[in-house]
Amino acid sequence: MKPKHEPLISVVIPTYNREDIITDALNSVYQQTYRPLEIIVVDDGSTDNTTGVVSHWIRSHSEDPSLFRTQLVYQRNGRAPAARNKGIRSAKGKYVQFLDSDDILYGNSIRLKFDAIQGSSCLYAYSKNHLLDCEGTIVGTCGQPWPKTGGAIATYLFDTIGPLIPSYFFDEIGGWDESLIATDEIELHGRLKARYGEGAYVDEFCHAARDHAGPRVSQTPTHPDPSSLIVIRKLIDLTKGSKLDTPAERNAISRLASSITESYAKYNHDEMAMQAFELAKAQSTGKRRTVFFLQSVLYHILPAPLFCKTFIHLRKLVAFTHRIRTLKQIS
Numbered sequence: 001m002k003p004k005h006e007p008l009i010s011v012v013i014p015t016y017n018r019e020d021i022i023t024d025a026l027n028s029v030y031q032q033t034y035r036p037l038e039i040i041v042v043d044d045g046s047t048d049n050t051t052g053v054v055s056h057w058i059r060s061h062s063e064d065p066s067l068f069r070t071q072l073v074y075q076r077n078g079r080a081p082a083a084r085n086k087g088i089r090s091a092k093g094k095y096v097q098f099l100d101s102d103d104i105l106y107g108n109s110i111r112l113k114f115d116a117i118q119g120s121s122c123l124y125a126y127s128k129n130h131l132l133d134c135e136g137t138i139v140g141t142c143g144q145p146w147p148k149t150g151g152a153i154a155t156y157l158f159d160t161i162g163p164l165i166p167s168y169f170f171d172e173i174g175g176w177d178e179s180l181i182a183t184d185e186i187e188l189h190g191r192l193k194a195r196y197g198e199g200a201y202v203d204e205f206c207h208a209a210r211d212h213a214g215p216r217v218s219q220t221p222t223h224p225d226p227s228s229l230i231v232i233r234k235l236i237d238l239t240k241g242s243k244l245d246t247p248a249e250r251n252a253i254s255r256l257a258s259s260i261t262e263s264y265a266k267y268n269h270d271e272m273a274m275q276a277f278e279l280a281k282a283q284s285t286g287k288r289r290t291v292f293f294l295q296s297v298l299y300h301i302l303p304a305p306l307f308c309k310t311f312i313h314l315r316k317l318v319a320f321t322h323r324i325r326t327l328k329q330i331s
Helices: 022-030 050-060 079-088 109-118 167-173 184-196 225-238 247-268 270-283 286-301 302-329
Strands: 008-013 037-044 068-075 094-098 127-132 138-142 161-165 200-210
Touching: 008 022, 008 050, 008 079, 008 109, 022 037, 022 050, 022 138, 037 050, 037 079, 050 068, 068 079, 094 109, 094 138, 094 286, 109 161, 109 200, 138 200, 161 167, 161 184, 167 184, 184 225, 225 247, 247 286, 247 302, 270 286, 270 302, 286 302
Parallel strands: 008 037, 008 094, 037 068, 127 200
Antiparallel strands: 094 161, 127 138, 127 161
């Protein structure tokens, strides 16, 4: 264990009705090799025994408070962004690490990211992570280095839990956008990357994001949610007319908007899918612009529902072609 003079790091955990699994997240923080740590659990209006489970865990995990302490705060249900902001306001650490209550940190996660910051000129650090199914099997990964060719602002380099962020950042760039139901991490991380540039990349798996059937802090609504469209437009405004307004960044925004088009189309949210497609086309440049030629013809001649179904099939075809090319390169 390192000396006590290292800075306090705050781990903010928003939670909602997670009485069955939140102790996994808490234990993963307690088992960190880094000290000193504090946990801020923000209960987002749970209706089960989550607060009781967390309170019991706190009592059974006492330690020198100068090295480890846990605080439980409560708010009326306001979704994950509001819960994280409340956690930020309660945090006393020099750095903030977010952790969703259904996910887990690996033992060296915070240590590796803190050391990466100390060993570089970067102001924050981030890592890659595993994606687990409901049975705990690894089904994918997330996270990648800063792209050398540009386009970092709109590229999904890390998820919600990926970065270790200095707490003063939130005074300068603001907190989580509480109006967003989805893609809120893309919006916040866009501001983070635009303001502070490249982060120190830890080329190790530092946490696991778990899929499950239980309730979530941010529930997906049954009606069309414009959050993703709002985020795309905010990224465009964030980069437009600045040194970040490059062909690489415009194409990165276009790729994100295309992905969002497909997502809306899959749920038959045709109007929003069409708006996302317009944004994707408008942001595209160079060779990517030519890709939209055929799609634009279809866009103008097909009814919206049929265009959306066709767009999904075109995306599948492009993904299949990409996989074939990758396999050929490997072989």
